[in-house]
Amino acid sequence: MGAEGVAARASQLPPRLVLPGFEPEFVSVAKGAALGDSAYDSLLMDFSVVEAGLRAQEEGYAAVCIDTVSDSGLDALRSRLDIPVIAPGAAAFHVACMLGKKFTVLTMWDEWFALYEKTLTAYHLWPRVASLRSINTRPDLEELLAGKEEVVFQKLEDAARKAIKEDGADVIVLGSTTMHQSHTYLSERLPVPVINPGQVAWKLCEMFLTLGLRHSRKAYPAPQAPNDAVYHGFAN
Known part of the structure; x- marks a missing residue:
């Protein structure tokens, strides 16, 4: 992903949402997937996110906040890293459960279901x-929705209103x-x-760091024979 693509993603987190003492940095994965539209692409997403997360801990970052609602690489990173790892899908879905009784995931196209x-x-x-709903529109992962508003x-x-009226949704979660x-x-x-999943994930990241919380080692046991070089070799 180029600099413009990274900047477009970073714009989801305006300065007013960042607490004093925290400094988010959006970093592109070395070799990402194309569209996340298949099991083939999803494996690339997992591998590339894990490699980037390994790099983040090595470089001294305090936490990893994954920037995809697919939660790619989440379990593997929690297994390997000692710093908190937050993912927007898990964050958004669980917050939705606190705000209502039924939520709909509203996304760009059926391929992400x-x-x-x-x-x-x-x-x-x-x-x-309540439902998964899409607008059947091919996503642009570089420019995002700019120029298509x-x-x-x-x-x-329109799709969200149908989810509310026809499916019984009382919360809408953006699917990406x-x-x-x-x-x-x-x-x-x-x-x-x-x-907005990215914003919710970031605020949870701040909370985890403030409260000194991180994932359970019983739930995510560390590997006895880690081999980070394999992941880094993929990125080179």
Whole structure:
């Protein structure tokens, strides 16, 4: 991902949301997947995110906040790292459960449904899911929604209203951190809370660091024979 793509992702976290003493840094993975539209691409996502997370701890970062609602590499990083690892899918879904009874994941296209099906199953959250809905629009992972607001935002609003009326959703979760530009628009127009996953993940990251919390070693046992060089070799 180029500098413009990284900047577009960083814009999801305006300075007003960053507490004093914290400094978020958005770093691109060395070799990312194309669209996350298949099991083939998902494996690349896992591998590239894990490599970037390993690098982050080696370089002295205080925590890793994964920037994809697929939560790619989450379990592997928690197994290997001693610093907190936060993922926006888990963060957003669980916060949605605190804000309402049923949530809908609103996303760009059906090809991403498999990503949510995997994590929602792992988190045992299906009883709290109203639906998965998409606007069947191919995502642009570099420019995100810039220049497409007039068309895409209305489609997202229409799909969200259907989720509320037809599926019983009382919370909407954006299905990708690449959709963050639509959050204000949707929040101002919909009668239910709209969760911006990247922002929720970041605030949880701040909270974990402030409270001195990190993942359980019983839940995520460390490898007895780690081989970080294999991951770093993939990136070179």
